Amino acid sequence: MTDDTAREDSITVDCTLDEPPEQVWRALTEPALLAQWLMPNDISPGIGDRFTLQGSPDAGGAIDCEVLAAEPPRLLRYSWHGGEGLDTVVTFELSGTTVGGTHLRIVHSGFATAPARGTVTMLRAAPRRPTARTVMQSGLKLAA
Amino acid sequence: MVESEIFRALADPTRRAIFERLAGAREMSVSQLKAGFDVSQPAISQHLAALRGAGLVAERREGRFAYYRVDPKGLTPLACWIDRYRAFWPARIEKLKDVLKGMDR
Known part of the structure; x- marks a missing residue:
């Protein structure tokens, strides 16, 4: 897992997962699965769909999201509007590895806005x- | 929440430019700040008031003159906010790995 410090207005996290992109995509876009690792939610991965991530109050509370891009199983991007009053965007990029796993890159950007x-x-x-x-x-x- | 006030204060491009100019100096008066900006002195004063309200800028009065400087403590909540998200995603990825292991292929 590395942290790209070249971009000043975003946080980038890279990781390699053992499972294939199709399976990782499900974990990103099915409410029950997403809830297990991110937050309780009502995600619907269609472009323009709005959903809410129910963050705990100490983590900033509810986060309003809107799907901006969805190309299964390789790209998911949604707006992230938290209680802090800051509009940011989160992008998930998935690519298959030669050994059948997934390289996942998460970019949380827009702090500079x-x-x-x-x-x-x-x-x-x-x-x-x-x-x-x-x-x-x-x-x-x-x-x- | 303090962060939202800071974000609001810095959301305006002129205000942000004023803040950055102040950050590059020790202390400046309104008229010194005005030089180089295509903005009236009252407008500069208004931006300074907003920055002071968010705790980003401190004022020092000397007779009928006022001097402004960046209050370094003011940025701490913002730095903490960014730190929080820098720690957030790696921690969530660890959870994601567990979820993936538990799924049916």
Whole structure:
């Protein structure tokens, strides 16, 4: 599992699964299966379909979603509108491996649509509890 | 929720640009900030008020002048929010692996 830090406005997670794409697709799009690993939901994987992921209150509560792309068994993309008031998009890309498994890439993007791209860069550069100095230094890098 | 206020405050492109300019300086007055922006001084003041409301910017008064700087503590909730999702997906993938193992092929 790797984390792509090249894109500043998204979180990318890659993994390799033993099961074939058709089976992984079911786990992404059948409500009962999706509920077991993500959240309780009423997913319906047709383009334009709306559904809700029932996040626990401490995890931001309900997340409103709309299917933006669905190409079984290789691409699923939906909008992710959480209680934080931020519009993001989650994309699942599936591809078969030579040994019959699946390479799954999850991209959660669109953070930059609210905070500026540079702001996220600044957050990355800053430590957990940024001091005035580190934020400003990061800010200077931004301006450069 | 604090994050939503921060996101709202930074959603406006001009406000975001003001914030980033402030982040690159130690402290600036409204008139210093205005230079380079095609926005009126009252508009800049209004954006600063919104940024202050979200805890992103701090004000220092000196006589009839006011100076603004980035409040570094203000970004912490946003950093935590991003950290949360960075941890979220890898943890969910581990659960997905278990679900797949338990499915009929």
